[in-house]
Amino acid sequence: MQVTQTLSEGLKREFQVVLPAKDLEERLSTELANLKDKVRINGFRPGKVPVQHLRRVYGRSVMADVLQNIVNETNRKIVEENELKLALEPQVEFPEDKETIEAAMEARGELSYKVALEVLPKFEVADFAGLHVTRETAEVPESEIDEALERMAKQNRSFAPKGDDAAAADGDRVVIDFEGFIDGVAFEGGTGTDISVDIGSGTFIPGFEQQLVGAKAGEERTIEATFPENYGAAHLAGKAASFKVKVKEVQAPGESTIDDELATKFGMENLDALKAAIRGSIEGEYAAVGRRKLKRQLLDALDQQYAFDLPPSLLTQEFENIWRQVQSDLQQSGKSFADEGTTEEESRAEYEKIAARRVRLGLVLAEIGEQAKVQISDDELTQALVERARQFPGQEKMVWDFYRKNPQALAELRAPLFEEKVVDHILATATVTDKTVSKEELLDESDGESKPAAEASAEEPKKAKPKSRAKKAAPEAGSETPASE
Template sequence: MQTVETVNEGLKRAYKLTIPAREIEARVASEIKRVAPQMKMPGFRPGKVPANLVRKMHGPALMQDALNAAVQQGVQSLLAEQQLRPAIQPAVELGEGYQPGGDAEVSIALEVLPQLPTPAIEGLALERLTVPIDEEAVEERLRKFADGQKSWDDAGDKAADTGDQVTMDFAGAVDGVAFEGGTGTDMAVEIGSGRLIPGFEDQLVGVVAGEAKQIAVTFPADYQATELAGKPATFDLQIKSVKTAGESQIDDTLAKNLGLESLEQLRGLVRGQVEQEGNGLTRTHMKRKLLDQLAAGHDFEVPPSMVEAEFGQIWSQLEHEAEHEADPAAARAEMEAERDDYRRIAERRVRLGLLLSEIGQANGVEVSSQEMNRLIAEAAQQYGPDDRQRFVQYIQQEPMAAAQLRAPLYEDKVVDFLFGCATITDREATRAELEAAIESEDGFATGTHLHDHADHDDNDGGHEHAGQDHEAQAAEPA
């Protein structure tokens, strides 16, 4: 097999492979020899079909299979011999002039991962904003639990007011025609809860039990049922009852209604939840500052194909969000005006992902088999019992899918390693201050596109995409 390099520009490479006809024919002959004993044909005893008849019957298919196998092996040999690490799957094209029985010329084009400089991780300095547990926030959550368990007393002939519960039958129509899901009975709603579409609950103020009333509303532009989004509708209501809220208590009874033993246990669980949320915000802020320092200290060329793929993900999400804005056209126009900014964000993400992966590989960061098994088991829970085993088998058989699943944990472990290398100073802040600090940063620009290079070596140099900045997703738009 002859190999000629035709392009070597930056991260772009291209090669021309020539696969001799004799190599393809040798594969065909070997395959005929393998399958002939298994062939059955009228007039011949099993396993005695002559090779020339096998070739006559199945020659074209065997030739195509042999050619495909030769091309695949040629590509893998090229990657190994040239020590290439593809950024994405190489583009392989058979020459137009190929004729069965002749030499095959194959063009291979790819982008390679850059040779990264030794990552500069010395001198990292981070500020850790810590949030003391806010007892007022704990009490506020306990109050919400209590409100959710409130009792309701029949109000008799009293007119409904905000905070009261109204039970009703309803029948909705758009342009006088009933729509799917627009009819129901005995629906109870607390006025002011915001459960129903805007304007609906406001028009329940003043109704009394036994009253029939028609109200008019307009579905929001981003309503989940797109056939109703933005359309005016009417609802014919039959008020069944009006009830007032009984006094809710934060006590042991509340805790027992929630399946716990005491108010003390409930309060402890709520305090733990508040503390965990604060710790999550602290980590998100620290991680963003860490990525900012890494981005500022490293600048190297990244594969355009990876940037384009990342930009495509960002743009698709923006388009989806624009469709749910009050004015989709204006949202899309704003996107277009900032297209270059989003492309720079995509490039930053890719660069940071490559950098984090390089740091992790150089310092022995890995996801253990036990951790991977736990990830698979957790992910399988989203499927029904009949599909879980098929999902597990799919992950075990598809390296790319396994890499997708592993990537967020791998990234977190690399970040934890870097936290351990950094000089960290603590400063106490309120939750509002910490949230404001996170919101003040450009969320899109803080994500990463992590690529686990360590897995490339186990996958013939194949490229494995990983997740974005999962740790910060709750606070940022991407």
């Protein structure tokens, strides 16, 4: 076997591999000889099948395995001997000439093929001590705890029938049956029976609840309302609908009291314990926002520190992933690039920059993590898998089995854990200044879209989002009722 490098240009490498017919024949004969003691063929005693007969029966399938093994071995050899770090799997290109392939499959002629590689760029990891970031924190105001208690008390208050002749008012609960129509045609999922509507709660699409004010038990009325433009069900978004409603009962709310009894409804010992739990929950939310903003600063700083060539295939792959999501978002919202105040060309240019940033930061964080020997333990991965499974009530086992049987999916689950550890490693050395700000300042993330940790390395740069950024659709129309927002 002869391996010759034919291209070294930027991050691209190409090698020409020549497999002499003699080598192919030797490998094929060895495999057939090994097969001799394993196969059972009528008319022959075990282990006595002539090799030539095996060749006639199994020759092509065995040679296919031989060639695959040779290709794999050669690729490993090329990578190891040239000390390469690959960006993607090697691309193998065989000759198009059928006669050449047939000759190789029968070991009558040599086989020459090309291996194309893209390697990762080499760069020096900068000193983290030069990084300066600010961690924002905020105190939880007592007013926010009081507001939370009021909401919880209101949500858990009891309702009692007002009477047959009582009219529904704002704050009342109305139990209804309804059927929805668009252009006079009933639409899928547009019906509901014994549905409770709390007037003024904002649970249903705009205009629906308000039109129940004044309704009485036994009354039938028609409600006209329009689904929001960003409604989760694309076939309903922005559509005007008519709902035939039958009012079955009107209920008035009872008193909403904030006391120890309310706390017990939430599994707490007393009101003080409930307040402490609320404070802890809000503090957790504040900490998560502060972490996101801190991390975004860090990624911005890293993005400014590094400039190197990016593997073209990785860049293309990342852009295509982003672009598919953009087009999907636009399709769901029923909008075009013009509706977003831009053009497709301008949007592509902006998202190409975002894709480059994501790839660059991903490579930087990966190199830092490798040098720091950052590892994700089996326990940490298992815990992450458990948390993911909990997001799908009733389907936990299916989700668990899916990830356990799909290494690529499991790797995607591992990636954000690895990234968070790398970020912590950098922050341990970087200069981090703590700053106490108001709640409003902390929660103001207008300089960048907040993202979950799983997307952190793909965060977009500040002010780099094009006007055509497709809005995320609202939750799918699969909540309590088809009319709920």
